[in-house]
Amino acid sequence: MASQNYPPPSNSRSKTVDSGMAVSKDGHSVTKRLRQDLTTLMLSGDKSISAFPDNDNLFNWIATITGGTGTIYESQSYKLTMSFPGRYPYNPPVVKFLTPIFHPNVDEFGNICLDILKEKWSALFDVRTILLSIQSLLGEPNIESPLNSEAADLWERPEEYKRILQVKYREASKAT
Amino acid sequence: MAASTDKDDRGKGTPSMEERSFECNICFDTATNAVVSMCGHLFCWPCIHTWMEARPQDTPTCPVCKSVIDKEKLIPLYGRGSDQKDPRESLPPRPAGQREEAPEDNNNTGYFGDGMFNGINVSFGVGGFPFGFGLGPAFTIQTGRMGGQHHNVNIGHRGNRMHHGRRGGQEEEQRKTMARLLLTFAILFIIMIIFT
Numbered sequence: 561m562a563s564q565n566y567p568p569p570s571n572s573r574s575k576t577v578d579s580g581m582a583v584s585k586d587g588h589s590v591t592k593r594l595r596q597d598l599t600t601l602m603l604s605g606d607k608s609i610s611a612f613p614d615n616d617n618l619f620n621w622i623a624t625i626t627g628g629t630g631t632i633y634e635s636q637s638y639k640l641t642m643s644f645p646g647r648y649p650y651n652p653p654v655v656k657f658l659t660p661i662f663h664p665n666v667d668e669f670g671n672i673c674l675d676i677l678k679e680k681w682s683a684l685f686d687v688r689t690i691l692l693s694i695q696s697l698l699g700e701p702n703i704e705s706p707l708n709s710e711a712a713d714l715w716e717r718p719e720e721y722k723r724i725l726q727v728k729y730r731e732a733s734k735a736t
Numbered sequence: 737m738a739a740s741t742d743k744d745d746r747g748k749g750t751p752s753m754e755e756r757s758f759e760c761n762i763c764f765d766t767a768t769n770a771v772v773s774m775c776g777h778l779f780c781w782p783c784i785h786t787w788m789e790a791r792p793q794d795t796p797t798c799p800v801c802k803s804v805i806d807k808e809k810l811i812p813l814y815g816r817g818s819d820q821k822d823p824r825e826s827l828p829p830r831p832a833g834q835r836e837e838a839p840e841d842n843n844n845t846g847y848f849g850d851g852m853f854n855g856i857n858v859s860f861g862v863g864g865f866p867f868g869f870g871l872g873p874a875f876t877i878q879t880g881r882m883g884g885q886h887h888n889v890n891i892g893h894r895g896n897r898m899h900h901g902r903r904g905g906q907e908e909e910q911r912k913t914m915a916r917l918l919l920t921f922a923i924l925f926i927i928m929i930i931f932t
Contacts, residue, residue, distance in 0.1 A: 589763060592763070592765070593763055593764065596763075596764040596765070597764075600764070647790070649762060649763075650786055650787055650790040651790065682799040682800070682802075683761075683762040683783070683787045683790075683799040684761050684762065684799040684800050686764070
């Protein structure tokens with residue numbers, strides 16, 4: 561199991577930023593921190609978000625987010641992948657939607673446009689806070705910088721948005 | 737897989753709020769070599785140092801509240817019985833550069849050995865002796881150059897590498913100025929001798 565706990569080798573971010581900072585040296589503290597994240601998430605008792613390392617590789621997680629109550633995404637659940645760089649938590653993980661989602665800030669490949677996963681990243685964030693941020697992004701999209709302009713345009717017309725969202729969600733859950 | 741964490745946590749019980757308030761905001765573990773920012777947030781020194789180094793192009797900000805932070809404005813925390821050393825000095829994750837002083841070489845080639853002063857400095861050293869003998873110095877310069885050249889080029893090379901590798905640029909600059917000065921004096925002296 562321990563042998564599988566390595567950071568993704570082809571992570572472009574860690575390649576550019578790491579520049580020789582020994583991943584293996586920090587590897588121990590990274591896995592320790594990821595275990596802390598898992599414990600925090602499990603102890604939080606929040607039913608609407610969950611995550612667990614995929615195949616016992618601590619650097620790749622599969623997460624599930626259920627849309628927040630009162631939002632247009634209520635009771636829809638989406639799977640995501642989280643891959644952590646060797647310099648986590650100094651660098652953010654790459655988080656993507658595995659289940660296709662109709663949302664202004666998510667593109668067709670599942671890439672998420674969220675500032676805290678990019679330039680606003682802080683070493684304070686953990687898996688739980690990332691998932692909560694994405695969950696609140698679902699209900700409160702940033703229309704100013706859309707990745708899916710169709711969804712962004714429709715956001716102002718909630719009835720129509722909801723109709724299309726439900727069709728797309730049904731398709732997506734059938735496919736997965 | 738989270739067995740070790742479970743064991744740790746169960747052993748102590750779930751960390752109380754009081755215990756948790758001494759956790760580092762980056763590694764979430766009890767802060768070691770603790771430092772506190774001016775905005776009051778607690779970190780392990782290695783953790784906050786790595787965070788500050790992670791984005792060298794930006795002004796470092798507190799991971800908790802985004803307030804501007806500065807290495808000089810982090811306050812080390814010393815608990816009772818803990819090491820009173822400033823963690824900011826004792827634990828720089830980045831090792832300091834190493835330099836080694838070359839053994840002092842009293843041979844003047846060490847001083848004038850590089851570049852264009854090769855032959856001349858030898859002649860000056862040798863030529864010091866026959867200054868009193870009229871035309872002597874002129875010949876000495878010649879012989880000095882001829883005789884010294886081959887040998888000196890070698891030393892000069894070695895000297896060169898030594899200078900670039902280990903001596904500061906300023907020091908070398910001073911030395912060159914000195915050499916030039918001495919050379920000028922020597923030439924003036926020789927001219928004086930020749931024309932008097």
